[in-house]
């Protein structure tokens with residue numbers, strides 16, 4: 165039986181926009197045109213319909229839209245990634261689980277990201293960062309993006325599952341090819357990106373299973389996410405199945421390095437392009453005397469660096485938005501949001517709202533100083549890590565790694581962009597410079 169509210173909501177108009185071609189809709193333009201959302205926003209406004217990844221979809225831009233989506237999870241919306249993403253992540257991944265099982269697993273996994281756990285991660289993060297900074301100094305000139313990827317993957321392996329990835333290059337390569345299958349048309353043929361990624365998924369899961377079996381032979385330790393998951397019991401007192409553990413670990417390793425690689429490469433790019441901000445960032449580092457190892461007390465003093473990192477993530481957010489499925493017809497801004505459709509809330513476009521962010525296109529860390537605090541003028545206008553009950557679980561881990569990396573880099577090293585390279589960003593699955601960010605790198609003598 166349709167209730168009265170749903171009936172009247174069904175009478176409202178659908179948002180403006182085009183559904184494109186049969187079946188593929190506007191998927192090709194969505195994947196290939198970096199200005200897909202901007203063009204439609206200019207034409208139709210902050211809410212419009214399209215058809216992507218085989219589903220009629222309503223794109224919503226702005227702080228109010230974010231609030232609406234984040235606050236009605238499980239009521240009007242539930243998570244629904246495009247098929248290519250959900251199949252590659254697996255049904256037992258935190259990112260695809262829903263309802264009470266999602267809440268239970270989230271509670272469990274969040275222990276690996278509590279302040280106490282993060283404090284334990286700090287020395288290893290510093291050590292791995294320093295070893296990469298030395299390596300890059302020896303190289304002198306390098307393509308940074310793939311190197312940053314190796315670095316973030318090493319950190320994720322060490323701190324989330326307790327393994328050393330440096331000796332297993334194949335593991336990282338498999339992830340790269342697996343990532344290329346995300347956000348593609350889910351055509352299961354051996355030569356499609358999706359087909360290749362599916363093959364990589366099997367190989368990745370086999371490697372992860374090996375890591376799990378090895379850990380099961382070792383003494384119990386809850387030092388990392390894998391340790392917590394291995395010791396966890398479900399409501400009937402049973403341990404999590406190996407199949408579930410594999411999907412959860414795959415998700416954490418992926419989410420723990422793909423987004424961070426994008427964020428760090430954007431930091432390096434934006435500071436190289438903004439020498440005055442770079443100079444001010446170095447000045448702050450010089451003012452914080454730090455003999456011996458970097459500690460969390462030192463990091464806390466770096467407030468300007470916090471503003472810079474926040475601004476990097478505003479200008480080039482690693483995750484462009486989030487997909488939901490409409491489970492109950494609802495109304496937003498006078499439009500009908502019909503059950504069975506998808507919704508895509510937009511992070512990147514929200515961050516370009518000129519009514520919130522003055523001169524939104526410019527890179528200006530001062531906008532987050534206490535005197536301006538532009539994002540505080542409206543809740544949910546800063547949405548780099550999403551929000552509500554699906555807010556990024558690794559947010560504090562990501563912020564810590566970014567800050568350690570940035571502080572150590574600013575303290576001891578210089579980098580220049582090699583001339584003549586393409587610095588435009590490829591946007592999918594996460595933003596990355598098309599030529600991989602070629603730099604000349606040296607230590608400050």
Ligand code: HEM
Nearest residue numbers: 259419420423427482483486548549550554556557558562
């Ligand atoms: C979810 C962004 C780093 C693990 C999310 C979401 C966003 C996001 C926007 C929500 C997606 C949605 O609403 O559907 C980022 C950014 C990062 C980052 C920008 C780095 C700068 C990390 C790290 C980890 C992680 C380091 C793990 C170590 C996850 C997981 C989810 C998630 C597991 C799914 C949570 C759930 O559905 O309950 N992330 N993330 N992320 N993130 Fe992150």
